[in-house]
Amino acid sequence: MSSRPILLVEDNRDDVELTVMALKESKITNPVVVARNGVEALDYLFGTGTHAGRDASDQPVVVLLDIKLPLLSGIDVLRRMREDERTRRTPVVMLTSSDEREDIAATYDLGANSYVRKPVEFEGFLVAARQLGLYWTVLNEPPEPAGGR
Amino acid sequence: MRVLGRLTIRQKLTSIAMLSSITALVSASFAFLAYDLHSFRQSLARRIMTDAKIVSFNSVSPLLFNDAETATATLGGLKAEPAVVAAVIRSQDGGRPFATYFRDGPSAARPAFPPRAAAGPVFTADHLLVSEPIRFEGKPLGTLLIQADLGEIRDRQRRYAGIVLAVLGGSFLLALAMSRLVEKTISRPIVHLADTARAVSSQKDYSVRAAAEGSDEIGLLVGTFNEMLDQIQRQDSDLKEARADLERRVETRTRDLAAANKELEAFSYSVSHDLRAPLRAIDGFSKAVLTDYSPQLDERGRHYLERVRAATQRMSQLIDDLLGLARVSRRELVRKRADLSEIASQVGAELSRRQPTRQVRVDVQPGLTAEVDPHLLTIVFENLMGNAWKFTGKKADARVEVGRQADGSAPTFYVRDNGAGFDMEYADKLFGAFQRLHAEADFEGTGIGLATVQRIVTRHGGHIWAEGAVDKGATFYFTLERNP
Numbered sequence: 111m112s113s114r115p116i117l118l119v120e121d122n123r124d125d126v127e128l129t130v131m132a133l134k135e136s137k138i139t140n141p142v143v144v145a146r147n148g149v150e151a152l153d154y155l156f157g158t159g160t161h162a163g164r165d166a167s168d169q170p171v172v173v174l175l176d177i178k179l180p181l182l183s184g185i186d187v188l189r190r191m192r193e194d195e196r197t198r199r200t201p202v203v204m205l206t207s208s209d210e211r212e213d214i215a216a217t218y219d220l221g222a223n224s225y226v227r228k229p230v231e232f233e234g235f236l237v238a239a240r241q242l243g244l245y246w247t248v249l250n251e252p253p254e255p256a257g258g259r
Numbered sequence: 260m261r262v263l264g265r266l267t268i269r270q271k272l273t274s275i276a277m278l279s280s281i282t283a284l285v286s287a288s289f290a291f292l293a294y295d296l297h298s299f300r301q302s303l304a305r306r307i308m309t310d311a312k313i314v315s316f317n318s319v320s321p322l323l324f325n326d327a328e329t330a331t332a333t334l335g336g337l338k339a340e341p342a343v344v345a346a347v348i349r350s351q352d353g354g355r356p357f358a359t360y361f362r363d364g365p366s367a368a369r370p371a372f373p374p375r376a377a378a379g380p381v382f383t384a385d386h387l388l389v390s391e392p393i394r395f396e397g398k399p400l401g402t403l404l405i406q407a408d409l410g411e412i413r414d415r416q417r418r419y420a421g422i423v424l425a426v427l428g429g430s431f432l433l434a435l436a437m438s439r440l441v442e443k444t445i446s447r448p449i450v451h452l453a454d455t456a457r458a459v460s461s462q463k464d465y466s467v468r469a470a471a472e473g474s475d476e477i478g479l480l481v482g483t484f485n486e487m488l489d490q491i492q493r494q495d496s497d498l499k500e501a502r503a504d505l506e507r508r509v510e511t512r513t514r515d516l517a518a519a520n521k522e523l524e525a526f527s528y529s530v531s532h533d534l535r536a537p538l539r540a541i542d543g544f545s546k547a548v549l550t551d552y553s554p555q556l557d558e559r560g561r562h563y564l565e566r567v568r569a570a571t572q573r574m575s576q577l578i579d580d581l582l583g584l585a586r587v588s589r590r591e592l593v594r595k596r597a598d599l600s601e602i603a604s605q606v607g608a609e610l611s612r613r614q615p616t617r618q619v620r621v622d623v624q625p626g627l628t629a630e631v632d633p634h635l636l637t638i639v640f641e642n643l644m645g646n647a648w649k650f651t652g653k654k655a656d657a658r659v660e661v662g663r664q665a666d667g668s669a670p671t672f673y674v675r676d677n678g679a680g681f682d683m684e685y686a687d688k689l690f691g692a693f694q695r696l697h698a699e700a701d702f703e704g705t706g707i708g709l710a711t712v713q714r715i716v717t718r719h720g721g722h723i724w725a726e727g728a729v730d731k732g733a734t735f736y737f738t739l740e741r742n743p
Contacts, residue, residue: 122536122540124536124539124543124544125536125539125540127543128539128540128543128544128547131543131547207531207535207536207539228535228539
């Protein structure tokens with residue numbers, strides 16, 4: 111469980127590096143898989159194209175999905191994920207660089223689990239992760255005692 | 260006259276014709292009748308007086324010789340005049356009548372002769388009385404009295420009245436027929452004009468024209484009316500053309516505006532995403548250097564990197580505020596009844612939550628409601644109360660007050676503080692974007708907040724102004740139109 115990867119869909123190299131740095135700083139040790147655009151992300155998730163042969167049933171623990179991407183936008187990727195049985199329940203946290211309300215509303219309508227503003231505000235990310243029930247798995251720490259939530 | 264006003268023009272014309280013809284006819288008939296009656300009475304009086312003179316002459320000798328029989332026979336000669344009802348001869352001594360005559364025989368009701376009658380004819384209600392003295396050689400012997408009835412005149416009056424009525428009836432019908440004929444030449448064009456006017460006003464069809472006939476005043480009226488219609492038709496088509504042109508222009512403008520808006524939206528989207536990306540890198544990597552290479556950096560190096568980070572934070576705030584301003588301008592205004600007291604209280608609570616160390620007394624007047632966009636008004640209070648909060652930062656007993664001014668006209672809301680205030684000389688610079696009246700070192704800020712507030716107030720149709728003095732606090736007043 112804890113070794114399941116985090117899929118980071120982000121085209122900006124700086125942001126990739128900063129996000130990885132921030133994850134590390136937050137002691138999140140899950141491997142980070144980076145997709146540079148929407149098509150690549152979908153290839154990874156469905157085991158097609160450059161990721162042909164990957165087992166699509168092995169979904170990432172969470173997808174950090176940038177809204178603004180080349181080719182397919184983050185919103186398009188999210189829509190495709192929610193249309194497919196295999197990726198329907200995969201947690202998605204949208205990464206936004208603004209608080210553009212239209213974007214946020216659209217992503218929630220499409221079934222995003224949460225959103226955080228870039229550069230990844232790790233306070234915010236941890237809150238989002240906690241809300242998704244991912245906190246303990248993502249942080250790779252021993253599970254909370256039963257009934258403690 | 261009021262009744263006349265309700266009649267149609269045809270009825271009016273007919274009434275006028277009938278009224279004048281009947282008046283003329285009736286007055287002529289009465290004049291003729293009166294004259295005829297008068298002359299008839301005169302001729303009757305003359306006739307009876309002649310009879311009286313003859314009888315009185317013939318009665319001289321019977322009176323002289325006291326021969327009553329002959330006198331009665333002489334009176335009997337009056338039978339030739341059927342109007343004479345009775346006659347009597349009185350002797351001068353005034354005793355009982357010397358001789359009498361009664362048309363309808365001695366048994367009929369006897370008329371009472373006045374004891375003394377003036378000479379000449381006298382008309383009573385239904386009789387003519389003629390008194391004639393009987394003289395012999397200038398000496399009065401007696402008096403002859405003749406009474407004639409006026410039955411003949413009444414017969415004549417009845418006949419005349421019948422004739423007058425018949426003539427009146429006949430002329431009435433004739434006049435009616437004639438007036439109908441004449442009236443048509445006046446009323447028809449007017450009625451036609453009225454119909455045309457009605458058609459124009461009900462169907463808004465300015466192309467119809469009234470048929471003109473004749474060159475009298477009515478013909479002139481029809482001509483003028485048609486000219487007027489010409490003008491209206493021209494103006495109407497001009498107006499329609501102008502409106503169509505305007506609609507086309509509005510459509511074009513709307514399209515242009517929509518395109519510009521879309522472009523602006525794309526622009527702000529790209530600003531919010533792309534402009535921020537390099538900032539994130541600058542800030543993130545500066546932070547990485549600070550944490551990962553701390554041992555290699557001296558105090559000055561760390562200071563410079565902190566300055567770099569502070570500048571990027573500020574730039575990021577500027578971008579946010581500019582986007583906020585742009586969003587406020589393009590967001591659709593959705594008015595509903597909003598509780599401004601509730602909004603202000605929540606903003607106050609949020610400010611305290613963010614800076615729990617500050618001791619600020621926030622007074623919000625309860626019951627402030629208005630017909631506004633609650634989301635935009637939240638931004639107004641966030642900015643105004645945020646400013647008040649900020650500029651009271653150096654006061655020991657900081658106070659922020661929100662309320663409504665109790666003057667009669669449009670409701671004026673205000674946000675008041677007892678903070679740093681400002682110099683009224685620069686009051687007009689308060690609402691310009693990037694305008695600041697305080698040094699960044701004293702009070703942080705981008706100078707976009709009040710520009711945003713002003714834009715929101717303006718979009719609501721209201722206006723905003725401020726009063727203040729240095730170190731005496733500031734009050735921001737604003738109105739929001741369409742308030743009850």
